[in-house]
């Protein structure tokens with residue numbers, strides 16, 4: 001055994017890379033790769049717990065132990081920064097435990113006499129018929145078998161099933177299901193009642209129709225119950241949300257007036273001290289935040305931040321900015337921020353590549369990247385999230 005045939009790291013797509021550059025699927029750091037391509041497991045190779053691994057597209061890295069998964073998150077972030085010529089202290093990753101995912105989208109399909117319900121097969125449109133799951137919160141997984149039976153009665157073709165854990169229990173939205181008539185209405189009510197479902201909605205293709213919602217459905221953010229529009233964005237796990245909020249709070253320090261950009265339902269806006277402006281492009285999210293934030297120092301605005309980013313003059317009023325854009329990043333907004341006098345920025349990202357590109361623009365504008373923390377909310381997947389702190393070197397300490 002030599003370094004050349006030992007797996008040293010895990011590449012972005014999840015395969016192990018040996019010292020001599022050869023790639024091997026499902027190999028962990030420390031495994032040994034023989035000339036014929038066979039892999040002898042090393043000390044960081046764990047037995048994947050789930051029967052659906054590796055076919056199921058929900059997880060790519062169940063063969064990694066905790067330490068090598070954390071190293072994977074660290075390396076992805078370090079490589080993205082390095083690619084832009086940046087460096088910063090990278091803190092130990094915040095890892096969400098198994099079975100804590102509180103939102104997921106599954107596929108459903110009628111095949112022969114039965115309905116399949118689960119994640120896509122990796123790199124395929126085919127579906128896993130989910131019999132167990134190590135990432136979903138058990139309260140969501142408990143719906144899978146009864147939902148499969150319900151869909152077996154009414155589904156024609158394919159559907160997408162959005163599951164979210166709300167304050168009142170599971171929230172279900174089925175896109176691509178018509179379920180018209182009295183029989184369907186009764187079946188949905190019976191299913192929802194028997195399984196403690198908080199809301200059941202369908203979208204037959206022309207808009208969301210709520211079929212069951214005995215009490216208004218909410219999600220508590222920063223201690224405030226917020227009306228939850230069907231299939232809204234939420235941080236994927238409560239642990240991930242807590243890690244991101246703690247990082248954002250630390251990064252903005254004692255700011256008394258903060259802008260929360262790409263605010264969603266208010267994950268950050270409702271958890272920050274002082275007054276908070278919240279800018280967000282989704283109309284239903286901003287209405288929900290307006291309703292929830294009434295009487296609080298939160299000022300929501302419906303605004304497309306790609307087309308109409310906050311200008312430098314607008315930004316200069318704030319003592320800090322929290323930024324949490326979609327995967328594409330926030331190029332237009334970051335250009336304005338780089339030219340502003342804002343002293344502190346907390347940047348939350350679900351894409352190390354677009355983050356590093358935006359970070360470079362901020363650093364060229366005079367910001368210092370103080371630290372970064374990877375956040376593993378999508379356990380055992382190749383998806384990497386993070387929070388980062390920027391400050392102007394001449395700004396007072398946080």
Ligand SMILES: C[S@@+](CC[C@H](N)C(=O)[O-])C[C@H]1O[C@@H](n2cnc3c(N)ncnc32)[C@H](O)[C@@H]1O
Nearest residue numbers: 262263264267280281282304305306324325326
């Ligand atoms: C990663 S989510 C973050 C949401 C929120 N910060 C949270 O933690 O729950 C990104 C948010 O950006 C919003 N968004 C996407 N494109 C936008 C745009 N052009 N202008 C404003 N908001 C946008 C989405 O609706 C979504 O709420």
